[in-house]
Amino acid sequence: MGKEQNLVAIVAAIAFAILPALVAAETLTVQTWSGVWEAGARAVGDAFAKKFNVEIKYELQQNTRLGIAKLRAQAANPTIDIAFSTNDALEQAASENLLVPIDVKAAPGLAALPPKFVHKNYLEVMNILFGLVYRKDLAPFELTKWSDLADPRLKGKLGVPTAQFAGGRWLIMAALANGGNENNMEPGMAFLQKIKPNILAFYATDGESVKVVQSGEVAVAGLGILSDFAKLLGPTSDYRFVIPDGPVLTSVVSVGMANPRNAALSLKFIEFLAQPEAQTAYCALINCTPVNPKASPPDAIKDFRPAPERIYAADFAVINKKLPEWDEWYKKEIQAR
Amino acid sequence: MRSGSRSMTAGRLALIAPAVAVFALLAVALASLVVASVSVPDASWYANYRKFLGENLYLAYVYRSFRVAAWTTVCAICVGYAIAYVMTRVSPAITRLIVIVLVLQFFSVSVTRIYSIILLLGNNGALNRALLTIGVIDAPVRLIYNELGVVVGLVNAALPFAVFPIYSVLERIPVSLREAAHTLGAERGTTFWKIVFPLSLPGIGASVVIVFLYSLGAFATPLLLGGGFVDLISVFSYEQAINFANYGFAAAGAIVTSLLGLALVYVFSVALERKAKTA
Numbered sequence: 175m176g177k178e179q180n181l182v183a184i185v186a187a188i189a190f191a192i193l194p195a196l197v198a199a200e201t202l203t204v205q206t207w208s209g210v211w212e213a214g215a216r217a218v219g220d221a222f223a224k225k226f227n228v229e230i231k232y233e234l235q236q237n238t239r240l241g242i243a244k245l246r247a248q249a250a251n252p253t254i255d256i257a258f259s260t261n262d263a264l265e266q267a268a269s270e271n272l273l274v275p276i277d278v279k280a281a282p283g284l285a286a287l288p289p290k291f292v293h294k295n296y297l298e299v300m301n302i303l304f305g306l307v308y309r310k311d312l313a314p315f316e317l318t319k320w321s322d323l324a325d326p327r328l329k330g331k332l333g334v335p336t337a338q339f340a341g342g343r344w345l346i347m348a349a350l351a352n353g354g355n356e357n358n359m360e361p362g363m364a365f366l367q368k369i370k371p372n373i374l375a376f377y378a379t380d381g382e383s384v385k386v387v388q389s390g391e392v393a394v395a396g397l398g399i400l401s402d403f404a405k406l407l408g409p410t411s412d413y414r415f416v417i418p419d420g421p422v423l424t425s426v427v428s429v430g431m432a433n434p435r436n437a438a439l440s441l442k443f444i445e446f447l448a449q450p451e452a453q454t455a456y457c458a459l460i461n462c463t464p465v466n467p468k469a470s471p472p473d474a475i476k477d478f479r480p481a482p483e484r485i486y487a488a489d490f491a492v493i494n495k496k497l498p499e500w501d502e503w504y505k506k507e508i509q510a511r
Numbered sequence: 512m513r514s515g516s517r518s519m520t521a522g523r524l525a526l527i528a529p530a531v532a533v534f535a536l537l538a539v540a541l542a543s544l545v546v547a548s549v550s551v552p553d554a555s556w557y558a559n560y561r562k563f564l565g566e567n568l569y570l571a572y573v574y575r576s577f578r579v580a581a582w583t584t585v586c587a588i589c590v591g592y593a594i595a596y597v598m599t600r601v602s603p604a605i606t607r608l609i610v611i612v613l614v615l616q617f618f619s620v621s622v623t624r625i626y627s628i629i630l631l632l633g634n635n636g637a638l639n640r641a642l643l644t645i646g647v648i649d650a651p652v653r654l655i656y657n658e659l660g661v662v663v664g665l666v667n668a669a670l671p672f673a674v675f676p677i678y679s680v681l682e683r684i685p686v687s688l689r690e691a692a693h694t695l696g697a698e699r700g701t702t703f704w705k706i707v708f709p710l711s712l713p714g715i716g717a718s719v720v721i722v723f724l725y726s727l728g729a730f731a732t733p734l735l736l737g738g739g740f741v742d743l744i745s746v747f748s749y750e751q752a753i754n755f756a757n758y759g760f761a762a763a764g765a766i767v768t769s770l771l772g773l774a775l776v777y778v779f780s781v782a783l784e785r786k787a788k789t790a
Contacts (some may be wrong), residue, residue, distance in 0.1 A: 371742070374738065391634055
């Protein structure tokens, strides 16, 4: 009798373990960044999973370019269905035929978005803001403009990105702040030479930008993402996030479908993500601006949102092509000691 | 008898099969690296190598990597030898404690360990703040975001690799040899340099090779403790392969550095073997 009872218990345990998998008929694998980005993706993914009775698996990417590299590596046999990335990175992925075209007719819910956000191979879903970050307790003065980064009082107190940070946005911002752009980098290069004596360290990812400021090693981060620093801001906080006057750079969180075998379910997911409820939930965690006009941005970033005409639409086809050359210059002239 | 020897051969083959599989996988991976480095669309097969070897910017990665690896090896062996020697002289309980500490360090998450070094040695770190407080220094001393910081981080990470091979050799040196030397009037220093140290050379040799090659390929430590000023060949390979999708160029750099590293290790091994034979 004892053995029979044990057998029943084992069978019941196995059935209990596999039952959810059997009941959830379909699976979707979503690739996203870790930290707050994962929290945002899960908020949307879990709601989608509940509504459509599917199972969502999450794969984390250390950074945007590594995520695209994973898509390249799996191109012959895709396992990632949905890739959260940035618009410039997905432009690159699309040019390498790594993404499944979006069948807009099969996804009427995408009409909720202004057409400019629905591309042939990816969907723009949220805007994240860039600015400079400093600690009031460590910085010798209150920074308000980009040229403050060259102030001699910041000698040895400045952390700045590498040239490859955020798809080259640091270099573009340096150019924009000095009257240049991606087709005229000279003003940006001159500015970077000016701030060179102030640089203590370089950071390659947004995660490192937070850590280098939090550790107190630098007083100022030359370029940071509001979504990363929002949780550190507040009326009693020493952290300051500043978007100086002039053109504003954003990064556009975008999604693409990478697995043609699961295209139908993936399309359903991005259609779900385009709706106001999903956008509001995602942005509440990421502190970003949704692209759906009916979605609400979180209160935490309302004071930072620039007027739309200030947002600079960089040409990433040009940037992606020129970035290797700019990176070589940056390493020789700015990083070399 | 024949069936007995056949089953023994089959048994031996079964035992080495996993190792063969691993080496085969490694060989395939290395071969694909070589193929990638010479597959250059619309250019000669050596274009990646010519670009890598022809630009000071890229040769600097190699030079810097070897310099950092060399310093790390020297420091790690010095510290590691001292620890290994102490382990042979203290009680078994303390030896076990040291082993536990080293093993814990080995298995600790590298990024956590690196950030703890930043919190300790950074400009705003505990050491600088202590020195400023007691008035030894007027301004923070830059201990990280330079080669010093990278070497400190790598020594910290590589210490277990330095200690264990040396310890395994030291503990096998018969105590009677030291006692005989003392009996014949040799002082401690003489006993160490004339007897213990030469006999420990195989352990030192193994540690040098492991630590050197480990440091040559290190990624997270130079990336985070170098602050962007001490980019080594690993960072170059990562950036070229992942950020620029330039796999061939990344492979060329990695192959050049690996071949140089292996050549150096070979020369060192031959020299050490000759030294050990004459000792």
